Amino acid sequence: MDSDDEGGFNSAASSIELDEEMSSSVDFDSDVELDDYQEDETAFEATAKDLAPRRKAYEVEYRVYSPKDIQAQQDDQVAEVANLLEQPPEATAILLRHVRWNKERLIEQYMDAQEELLDKAGLGQDISKNPPRLQVIDGFCCDICCEDTPGLESFAMNCGHRFCVDCYRQYLVQKIKGEGEAARIKCPGDGCNKIIDAKSLDLLVPTELTERYNELLMRTYVDDKENLKWCPAPNCVYAVECGVKKRDLNKIVPSVHCDCKHAFCFGCTLADHQPCPCVLVKKWLKKCEDDSETANWISANTKECPKCHSTIEKNGGCNHMTCRKCKNEFCWMCMGVWSEHGTSWYNCNRFEEKSGSDARDAQAKSRQSLERYLHYYNRYANHEQSAKLDKDIFHKTEKKMTLLQSSSGMSWIEVQFLEAASQALQQCRQTLKWTYAFAYYLARNNQTAIFEDNQKDLEMAVENLSEMFEKSTDQLAGLKVEMMDKTTYCMRRRVILLDDTAKNLKEQTWEFIVDMV
Amino acid sequence: MAGNKRIMKEFADIQANSPPGCTITLPKEDDLLNWEVTMDGPSDSVYAGGRFKLAVALPKEYPFKPPNVSFKTKIYHPNVSNDERGSMCLGMLRADEWKPPNKIVEVLKLVRAVLAAPQPEDAVEPGIANEYKNERRAFDKNAKEWVSKYAK
Structure with a gap:
C-alpha cells in the first residue's frame, strides 16, 4: 500500500510519516507499547525537529483508512499468505477469516495440522482443481x-x-x-x-449483492482486528487504526481524529473525552444517567407532608413541623398530628432520641456527598451545554465572517481567525467538560491542586475568548490580533493541561477514589 | 413459487408416512403454511398417555427459514416455554442451524425425541430445567400432573 494514495490516512502528531512505517504497513499486528512513544519521539526529533511538532504525552499514533485502503490491506494479506501456503486466494481468504486475521496463528496451525485446519475452516479439498x-x-x-x-x-x-x-x-x-x-x-x-x-x-x-457481501466482509475484517475500529460518526465510511491495547486504557486516553472531522476515543469509541480515562467516563455517564444520587438523597432525607404531600426537608433538630404550604402541624418522627402529642413537646415519645441524631448525621453526610457530586456535575453539564451551543456559534461565525468581509474589506483569508477561535472554543470546552468528571474521581493531594490550577487557567482563557467572540461585528475587526492571541493562549492552556494529565496517567501517579475497573 | 411445490410434496409425504405417534392435518385446506399436529407422548416418558396439539407455522421464506413450532397443549418441559405461546427453539429450529433441505418430518422427530429426553442445557425454562436436573422426582410428578390436567 502506498503512503500517498488517496490521502486516506492521517497522523495525530504530524503530516510527516516515518518511511519505514509506511513500507511495512501491511502488518499492523506488532505491539505498540506505551514506552515506545518516548523512543519514537527522539527518533523523530533527529530527522524532523524543525518541521514537525513533537508528539505530546496525550497524543497517540493512528491512521485513518478509506474502504479502498481496507480492501487493499485485506488483498495484500491474502496475497502474501496465499503465496506462503501455496493455496488459491479464495481459500486463503477463508482461512484468514477463520483465524480472525491472525496470520501467525494461521501459518502455525497450517504447518501443524493442515487437514484439520482446512476441515475446520470449511474448506474440503483444493478448490483450484x-x-x-x-x-x-x-x-x-x-x-x-x-x-x-x-x-x-x-x-x-x-x-x-x-x-x-x-x-x-x-x-x-x-x-x-x-x-x-x-x-x-x-x-x-x-x-x-x-x-x-x-x-x-x-x-x-447478482452484482448488487456482491457489493453488500464485500461490505459485510470488510465489516468482519475491521471487527476482527483489535487495532482497527470504524469511525462511529453517522454515515462515516472510514476506519481508524491505532496500536493502543485494551489493557493500557487506564494509562492513556487514545483520542483519534477521523478524516470526517469526528474526534473519538479509540478505546471506547465515544466522542473524545480527554483527559478522563475510559473507565471513569463509563462510571461517570452511568452515574449521571440514572441520577441515582439525587433520587437517593431525596428519599433518604425528605418526607411528605401528611396532609398536602409537599416534599419537605427537615433542616433543624426539632420534630415539630409546620408545613409551609398548608400550615399543617405534625411530628417529623411519627408523622402524627402535633396537637395529639400532648405534653411531650419537642420529643416524640414513640422514638428514642438516639435515632433522631443518627438520622441527622446520616443526613449531613448524604448532603455533603450530594453537594460534591453536584459541584462537578453542574460544571460538566455547563460545558456540555456550551459545547452544543458551539454548533450555533459556528454557524453564526460563518455569517459574521461574511459580514466582516463586506464591511471591513478584509479578505477571506484574513477573517479565518474567527473560525479558528470558534474551533478552539469547541475543543477546549469538550476538554473542560471531561476535566470535571475526572476531578470528581480524584483523591485530594498536591497533584490534584496542580490539576485544578490548570483547569482554572483553561477555564478562564475559554471564558475570556468566549466573551470576546460574541462582540458585535464592527468591533471584531479591531480585535483581530487580540483574539488570535487569546485563541493561541486557549489552545496552549489545553495542551498544558492534557499533557500534564496524560503524563501522570501514563506513570500511574494519580490517586482515584474508585477502583479503576 | 418453488416453495409451494416443496411444501405440497412434504405434506403428501408426511401423510403417506407419518412419524410415529403423529397425526398431521391442515386446519384450513387452502393454507399450506399452517399445519396442525397431534402428538402422542412417547410411551417410555413422563408424557406417556398424553395427547399434545402442536402448531407448525411455516414462514413465507420457507424452506430458507425454519418453521415455528409451538405447543397448543400446555406441557411441563424445560424446552417448551411455559406461556400461551408454548414455543420451542432448539437445534435445527434455530435460524442459524436450519438448512433448507431440512424437512418438517425431521423437525417432528426431533420434537418427539426431546419429549422423551429433555435437553436441560438448552432450556427456555431454567426453573423447570433445574428441577429436571436436581429433583427428578418432583419434575416427574409435576410433568405427569400436567399431562392429566391438560393433555387428556
Missing part, C-alpha cells in the same frame, strides 16, 4: 424446491451438496441480505460446514 461452475445433470431433483424439470441448472461445491441454481441463490440472498452474514456462510447441505468461497459466490449472486 475444480473451479465452480453451473451444471445440468440428468435426472436431478432439487432437494430444496423439489423441482425436477429437465435442463434445470444446478450448483454444488466440492462437498457435493447439489441444489438448483435458484434455491442456491435464494439461500445466499437470505443469508447476506436477511441475516447480514458474509464471512461464514455454510453450504446449504444438511449438516455441511463447508464455507462458501468468494468465487462460488460471484458465480451465483
Whole structure:
C-alpha cells in the first residue's frame, strides 16, 4: 500500500510519516507499547525537529483508512499468505477469516495440522482443481424446491451438496441480505460446514449483492482486528487504526481524529473525552444517567407532608413541623398530628432520641456527598451545554465572517481567525467538560491542586475568548490580533493541561477514589 | 413459487408416512403454511398417555427459514416455554442451524425425541430445567400432573 494514495490516512502528531512505517504497513499486528512513544519521539526529533511538532504525552499514533485502503490491506494479506501456503486466494481468504486475521496463528496451525485446519475452516479439498461452475445433470431433483424439470441448472461445491441454481441463490440472498452474514456462510447441505468461497459466490449472486457481501466482509475484517475500529460518526465510511491495547486504557486516553472531522476515543469509541480515562467516563455517564444520587438523597432525607404531600426537608433538630404550604402541624418522627402529642413537646415519645441524631448525621453526610457530586456535575453539564451551543456559534461565525468581509474589506483569508477561535472554543470546552468528571474521581493531594490550577487557567482563557467572540461585528475587526492571541493562549492552556494529565496517567501517579475497573 | 411445490410434496409425504405417534392435518385446506399436529407422548416418558396439539407455522421464506413450532397443549418441559405461546427453539429450529433441505418430518422427530429426553442445557425454562436436573422426582410428578390436567 502506498503512503500517498488517496490521502486516506492521517497522523495525530504530524503530516510527516516515518518511511519505514509506511513500507511495512501491511502488518499492523506488532505491539505498540506505551514506552515506545518516548523512543519514537527522539527518533523523530533527529530527522524532523524543525518541521514537525513533537508528539505530546496525550497524543497517540493512528491512521485513518478509506474502504479502498481496507480492501487493499485485506488483498495484500491474502496475497502474501496465499503465496506462503501455496493455496488459491479464495481459500486463503477463508482461512484468514477463520483465524480472525491472525496470520501467525494461521501459518502455525497450517504447518501443524493442515487437514484439520482446512476441515475446520470449511474448506474440503483444493478448490483450484475444480473451479465452480453451473451444471445440468440428468435426472436431478432439487432437494430444496423439489423441482425436477429437465435442463434445470444446478450448483454444488466440492462437498457435493447439489441444489438448483435458484434455491442456491435464494439461500445466499437470505443469508447476506436477511441475516447480514458474509464471512461464514455454510453450504446449504444438511449438516455441511463447508464455507462458501468468494468465487462460488460471484458465480451465483447478482452484482448488487456482491457489493453488500464485500461490505459485510470488510465489516468482519475491521471487527476482527483489535487495532482497527470504524469511525462511529453517522454515515462515516472510514476506519481508524491505532496500536493502543485494551489493557493500557487506564494509562492513556487514545483520542483519534477521523478524516470526517469526528474526534473519538479509540478505546471506547465515544466522542473524545480527554483527559478522563475510559473507565471513569463509563462510571461517570452511568452515574449521571440514572441520577441515582439525587433520587437517593431525596428519599433518604425528605418526607411528605401528611396532609398536602409537599416534599419537605427537615433542616433543624426539632420534630415539630409546620408545613409551609398548608400550615399543617405534625411530628417529623411519627408523622402524627402535633396537637395529639400532648405534653411531650419537642420529643416524640414513640422514638428514642438516639435515632433522631443518627438520622441527622446520616443526613449531613448524604448532603455533603450530594453537594460534591453536584459541584462537578453542574460544571460538566455547563460545558456540555456550551459545547452544543458551539454548533450555533459556528454557524453564526460563518455569517459574521461574511459580514466582516463586506464591511471591513478584509479578505477571506484574513477573517479565518474567527473560525479558528470558534474551533478552539469547541475543543477546549469538550476538554473542560471531561476535566470535571475526572476531578470528581480524584483523591485530594498536591497533584490534584496542580490539576485544578490548570483547569482554572483553561477555564478562564475559554471564558475570556468566549466573551470576546460574541462582540458585535464592527468591533471584531479591531480585535483581530487580540483574539488570535487569546485563541493561541486557549489552545496552549489545553495542551498544558492534557499533557500534564496524560503524563501522570501514563506513570500511574494519580490517586482515584474508585477502583479503576 | 418453488416453495409451494416443496411444501405440497412434504405434506403428501408426511401423510403417506407419518412419524410415529403423529397425526398431521391442515386446519384450513387452502393454507399450506399452517399445519396442525397431534402428538402422542412417547410411551417410555413422563408424557406417556398424553395427547399434545402442536402448531407448525411455516414462514413465507420457507424452506430458507425454519418453521415455528409451538405447543397448543400446555406441557411441563424445560424446552417448551411455559406461556400461551408454548414455543420451542432448539437445534435445527434455530435460524442459524436450519438448512433448507431440512424437512418438517425431521423437525417432528426431533420434537418427539426431546419429549422423551429433555435437553436441560438448552432450556427456555431454567426453573423447570433445574428441577429436571436436581429433583427428578418432583419434575416427574409435576410433568405427569400436567399431562392429566391438560393433555387428556
